[in-house]
Amino acid sequence: MGLSTAPVAAFYLAWLALIPLWFFTFKTENPQKITLKSLIFNNQTLIALAWGLGYHGLALFWITGIHPMTWMGVPWLASLLIAIFCWLFITFWGAILVSLWSIIVRLFDSIKSHNVYFKHPLIKSCSRILWGVAIWCLLESIWSQSPLWWTSLSYTQSPDNLAILQLSKLSGFSLVTAAIVMVNGLIAESFILSKENRQSIKQSLGLILSAIIFVASLHIIGFNHYNNPLIDSxxxxxxxxxxxxxxxxxxxxxxxxxxxxxxxxxxxxxxxxxxxxxxxxxxxxxxxxxxxxxxxxxxxxxxxxxxxxxxxxxxxxxxxxxxxxxxxxxxxxxxxxxxxxxxxxxxxxxxxxxxxxxxxxxxxxxxxxxxxxxxxxxxxxxxxxxxxxxxxxxxxxxxxxxxxxxxxxxxxxxxxxxxxxxxxxxxxxxxxxxxxxxxxxxxxxxxxxxxxxxxxxxxxxxxxxxxxxxxxxxxxxxxxxRQTQTLYVQWGDWLTKVLVILSIILLGVKVQLGQY
The missing domain is CATH 3.60.110.10 (Carbon-nitrogen hydrolase)
Structure with missing residues (x-):
C-alpha cells in the first residue's frame, strides 16, 4: 500500500494491498468467550499494527528529510534523533488507526446471533464488508479532524487514477477510500469463504465477480465525469x-x-x-x-x-x-x-x-x-x-x-x-x-x-x-x-454517515436476534 502513493504511484496496488490484512483479521475463529482483553491482545491486532506501520511508515518516510538541521544550530546527532522521533510518532499515529479498525470489526463480528440468516457464510461476509468499510471511513473522518493527518487511502489514487478520483465530487475522499476497502474486502471474503467451506465455491466466485464489476463500474462512471468538457467563459x-x-x-x-x-x-x-x-x-x-x-x-x-x-x-x-x-x-x-x-x-x-x-x-x-x-x-x-x-x-x-x-x-x-x-x-x-x-x-x-x-x-x-x-x-x-457546487461541497461527507447508520442498524438487528 505504501508503494501506491506518490512518487512511486503504483495506484493499482491499493486495490489489492488490504487483502492480507483483511484475511488475517477474520480467518481465525473467535474464542468462545469474548472479552475486551482477548480482542485487543492477540495476533490479529499485531498484524494490523504491522500493516499500519508498513503503510504509513513507507508513505511518510520523507519526514526524515528534515535531517540534518545543523543549519538551525541543532547538533547532527540530535537532528537525527528528532527526525526519527517525528517519523515514528506520526507512523504509529496512523498504525493505531488500523489496529482500532481491526479491534472494532472483530468485536462486531464476534457478537453471537441465533438467527439462521446471520449464520449463513455469505451473510456473515457481507456484514463484515459493510462494517469494515463503514468503520474505516469513520476512523479516517475522525482522524482528519486531528492535527496529524495525511495518509488517507484515497490519496493512493492520486495523481494517476483521475477516473476514480472524479467520484470525490460526490462525497469527498471518503468515497474513494470506501471503494478501495470494499473491493479489497470482497476479494478477501471470497478467499475466506472458499477456505472455510468448500461448498461455498459459487458464493466465493460471486464475491470476486462482484468486486470486478464494482471496481469497473466505478471507473467507468468516473471516466465519464472525467470526459465531460470544462465549459469556462x-x-x-x-x-x-x-x-x-x-x-x-x-x-x-x-x-x-x-x-x-x-x-x-x-x-x-x-x-x-x-x-x-x-x-x-x-x-x-x-x-x-x-x-x-x-x-x-x-x-x-x-x-x-x-x-x-x-x-x-x-x-x-x-x-x-x-x-x-x-x-x-x-x-x-x-x-x-x-x-x-x-x-x-x-x-x-x-x-x-x-x-x-x-x-x-x-x-x-x-x-x-x-x-x-x-x-x-x-x-x-x-x-x-x-x-x-x-x-x-x-x-x-x-x-x-x-x-x-x-x-x-x-x-x-x-x-x-x-x-x-x-x-x-x-x-x-x-x-x-x-x-x-x-x-x-x-x-x-x-x-x-x-x-x-x-x-x-x-x-x-x-x-x-x-x-x-x-x-x-x-x-x-x-x-x-467557477461558481459550481458539487454534491460534496453542498452536503459534505454524507457517505460515511450513511454507512455508519446502516452498520448500526445491522448491528442492532444482530444483537436483537442474538437474544433469542
Whole structure:
C-alpha cells in the first residue's frame, strides 16, 4: 500500500494491498468467550499494527528529510534523533488507526446471533464488508479532524487514477477510500469463504465477480465525469504568473537567503508584470518578513507601485505576540486588500502540541523566535478577481478546509507551500493532495511553491503545467473562476454517515436476534 502513493504511484496496488490484512483479521475463529482483553491482545491486532506501520511508515518516510538541521544550530546527532522521533510518532499515529479498525470489526463480528440468516457464510461476509468499510471511513473522518493527518487511502489514487478520483465530487475522499476497502474486502471474503467451506465455491466466485464489476463500474462512471468538457467563459479567465523562488531552507532565514529572496521575487514580479499577467502568486513565506518591513525595506514594494499588477505575497503576519504564516493580497495600488493566516499548522514544526509535555522532549523545528499562531477558521480571502480558496502548505491534506471556503463562495484555488526541507517524495505527495482538492471542489488551482512542484491544475485534476524541482522558475498560465457546487461541497461527507447508520442498524438487528 505504501508503494501506491506518490512518487512511486503504483495506484493499482491499493486495490489489492488490504487483502492480507483483511484475511488475517477474520480467518481465525473467535474464542468462545469474548472479552475486551482477548480482542485487543492477540495476533490479529499485531498484524494490523504491522500493516499500519508498513503503510504509513513507507508513505511518510520523507519526514526524515528534515535531517540534518545543523543549519538551525541543532547538533547532527540530535537532528537525527528528532527526525526519527517525528517519523515514528506520526507512523504509529496512523498504525493505531488500523489496529482500532481491526479491534472494532472483530468485536462486531464476534457478537453471537441465533438467527439462521446471520449464520449463513455469505451473510456473515457481507456484514463484515459493510462494517469494515463503514468503520474505516469513520476512523479516517475522525482522524482528519486531528492535527496529524495525511495518509488517507484515497490519496493512493492520486495523481494517476483521475477516473476514480472524479467520484470525490460526490462525497469527498471518503468515497474513494470506501471503494478501495470494499473491493479489497470482497476479494478477501471470497478467499475466506472458499477456505472455510468448500461448498461455498459459487458464493466465493460471486464475491470476486462482484468486486470486478464494482471496481469497473466505478471507473467507468468516473471516466465519464472525467470526459465531460470544462465549459469556462473568457470573462472568467485570470492570467496568473507563478514565481518559484528556489531558496533552500539552509539559507532561507539568514542574510544571504533573505537577500536572494528579495532579489529573486522582485525580478520575477517585474518580468511577469511586463508579460501582461493579471495576478502574480508567490509561495509560502516567500519573503519571510512582516508586512511593514516589506513596505519599507524591500525592493519589491516600489516595483508593485510601478508595475501595478496585484500580487499574492507569502510572508509573516503578526497576531498578538506571535507570528502567523500568511498570504497577503496586495492590490495594483500597493494597498493591502486582504490577508489569510494559515489555520492548519504543522505539529512539531510550527507549534508543539501538548507543549507542557512534548516541549520538554523536543524543541520546535523552526528557527523562528516564537511559535506560530493559527488563523481563524472563518476567514474569507477576497481578491480583485473574486473570492479565492486558499491552502497554505499542510492545509492541502484537509478536505473540509477547502470545502468550507468553496461553499462560502470561493471561485478558484490558490495554494502556497515551501517543502524545501524534504525529499522529492514530499512535493510529489503534496501535489497529489492538491489534485484531489481541485476535483472535490470542482475548481481551477494555481500552486506556488518555493522549490517545487508549482503547478496549474484544472477541475478534472489534470496538471496543465508543473515545474521542475529545485529550480528558479517563472510561469504564466490561465485559471478560471467557477461558481459550481458539487454534491460534496453542498452536503459534505454524507457517505460515511450513511454507512455508519446502516452498520448500526445491522448491528442492532444482530444483537436483537442474538437474544433469542
Amino acid at each position: 473568457e470573462k472568467d479567465q485570470i492570467k496568473v504568473g507563478i514565481i518559484q523562488g528556489n531558496i533552500p531552507n539552509t539559507i532561507k532565514l539568514y542574510p544571504g537567503g533573505l537577500q536572494k529572496a528579495i532579489e529573486g521575487y522582485t525580478k520575477g514580479y517585474k518580468i511577469l508584470a511586463n508579460e501582461g499577467v493579471d495576478l502574480i502568486i508567490t509561495p509560502e513565506t516567500a519573503l519571510p518578513f512582516d508586512w511593514h518591513y516589506i513596505v519599507t525595506n524591500t525592493s519589491i514594494y516600489p516595483e508593485i507601485l510601478t508595475q501595478k499588477v496585484p500580487i499574492i505575497l507569502g510572508a509573516f503576519g503578526t497576531k498578538n505576540s506571535s507570528y502567523t504564516n500568511s498570504l497577503f493580497m496586495v492590490t495594483a495600488e500597493g494597498e493591502l486588500l486582504n490577508r489569510f493566516d494559515k489555520i492548519k499548522l504543522v505539529p512539531l514544526g510550527e507549534y508543539i502540541p501538548f507543549q507542557s509535555v512534548l516541549g520538554k522532549i523536543i524543541n520546535r523545528l523552526s528557527p523562528l523566535d516564537t511559535h506560530l499562531a493559527a488563523g481563524n477558521t472563518n476567514q474569507i480571502f477576497r481578491t480583485p478577481f473574486g473570492q479565492a480558496i486558499v491552502g497554505i502548505c499542510y492545509e492541502s491534506a484537509f478536505s473540509e478546509h477547502f470545502r468550507r471556503q468553496t461553499k462560502q463562495g470561493g471561485e478558484f484555488i490558490i495554494t502556497a507551500s515551501n517543502n524545501a526541507h524534504y525529499s522529492a517524495a514530499m512535493p510529489a505527495q503534496h501535489h497529489a493532495q492538491d489534485i484531489i482538492r481541485a476535483i472535490e471542489s470542482d475548481r481551477w488551482m494555481a500552486r506556488a511553491t518555493n522549490t517545487g512542484y508549482s503547478a496549474i491544475i484544472n477541475p478534472h485534476g489534470q496538471t496543465l503545467w508543473i515545474s521542475n524541482l529545485n529550480t528558479y522558475e517563472l510561469h504564466q498560465g490561465s485559471i478560471y473562476r
